Amino acid sequence: MSAFAERLTTQSARSETVMEAVARRIESLIRSGELRVGSRLPPEPQLAVMLGVSRSSLREGLKGLMFLGLIKARPGHGTYIQSSLGRGASRHFKWMLLLREVKYLEIYELRKILEPAVAALAARRASPEDLEKMEAAILGMKSNFARPEQYMACELAFHEEFGRAAKNAAIEMMLRMMYAALAEGRRRTLPLIADFESNWRRHQRILRLIARRDAAGARRAVLDDLRYAETLLRKDLKAQENFRSKVGEIQLEPSKTKRKAPAKLQRADLKQG
Amino acid sequence: MSAFAERLTTQSARSETVMEAVARRIESLIRSGELRVGSRLPPEPQLAVMLGVSRSSLREGLKGLMFLGLIKARPGHGTYIQSSLGRGASRHFKWMLLLREVKYLEIYELRKILEPAVAALAARRASPEDLEKMEAAILGMKSNFARPEQYMACELAFHEEFGRAAKNAAIEMMLRMMYAALAEGRRRTLPLIADFESNWRRHQRILRLIARRDAAGARRAVLDDLRYAETLLRKDLKAQENFRSKVGEIQLEPSKTKRKAPAKLQRADLKQG
DNA sequence: TGGCTGACTTTGTCTGACAAACTATGCCTC
């Protein structure tokens, strides 16, 4: 009868690793209210004794939580539970892009679903402070037409404030994940803004409509901007494809690209991997 | 002029930790094409030499990536790069719920934005296999009205197939994150399904409309289901609030056990987290 | 041929130690 359900609930019988146990234990401490955002965890040696594991194992578990952005260690100070909306998750998203499991065009499809709705929410809910911050970001963009790096930083700030203005933490987290992942792969997004001034004008229009509480207008403006950016992306992808098919065979040699490795990793040589 | 941009680009000058370096190094290996999904990483001792770090530090870095679901270690076998859509990220989402940084109602607002659009996409793109799998999940639900655990497992399976049918990896990842997080906090979602049969009927209707390629109908059906579930959630939240306000004062002693609180966890048995 | 044993590989965990970063206290100088 319930064969389908059986198959689903069958867990892999692998014994739980200490790392997982540490994470679950700390989770339960949060659930019980003993730990909350900002709390300091007991020192590592003490915590290791409490949990009955060695310090190294404990640290591996903590590192996992750090990667997720859920805790933050300050040397000589302590380890704290951190308020983090999408900090760690964006790294996850970035990897999906790296591994080509997620395509840029797919992200734009997602954005076209999410962001117009977010714009409508922002038009209804944005506080004066939100509007001020978005305005500041817009001004920052305007004064940096000639400096791509800084222009992009301001644009990212605008988008983050935009997400925050919708007054929904789940949405804010999702958007931050996407934006952070996109910003990291800036190679791909930077050339898309052929004309900073035109890009800036579209953003300014979005802000103006939000400030006027014009939900429908803001929704349309965001969708327009995304459509425009998507068109550029499509062109860029096609150009790159042509480039690859032409140059692909020539540059078959392994990545000899000089990359500045951090000092501590100088001995790195992974050719045999 | 560009003070705003300056403030944004100012990084915290904290020296990079080995863990971060390890992660970046492996990232660059993926970027250069030396590693891809399914690749086996070199053994830990060897990799440690390559990166010029000790095995313990390397392991901490790897654990971080494991938590994100990006690599998977098999004892006695090796460590592999894993294809993971939202496996690690869902844990992140769950924590946000735990820490009360994200509220359940906010997730429902997000779902009401996302899922109707996804339903429309699924109606256009679902393959026969997708429809079969959703059908199987629906059947599984039907035969488990009396077994809540298994019913929920089947419902989760239905939603995952639903997300997959939209044929967009970014969307699939987002949905899996949400569903996994909601499923973990099942305390909250289980009682919401007052009547399994009614819940099942709504799901069946969604599937039928997707199978008929009725995008608009599927969109409406999903929105209806979400509205219904949200109503139940609102009632449940209100009931819980009443309960808290009655029982809350009695054990209102969070600050008294401030620093020494974890002390009672000494020798805590890990297995019962 | 088939199954079992043993060596080998690889990850999991533990112990102990020292370095680095930050805090806080107390001393010394002005």
Add this chain to the structure above:
DNA sequence: GAGGCATAGTTTGTCAGACAAAGTCAGCCA
């Protein structure tokens, strides 16, 4: 008395070496 500096103490970061556990695989024997 006030302020700067040095020192001790706390806490995380990193390293080294060792053994256990788990899985693979070749080779031996019935």
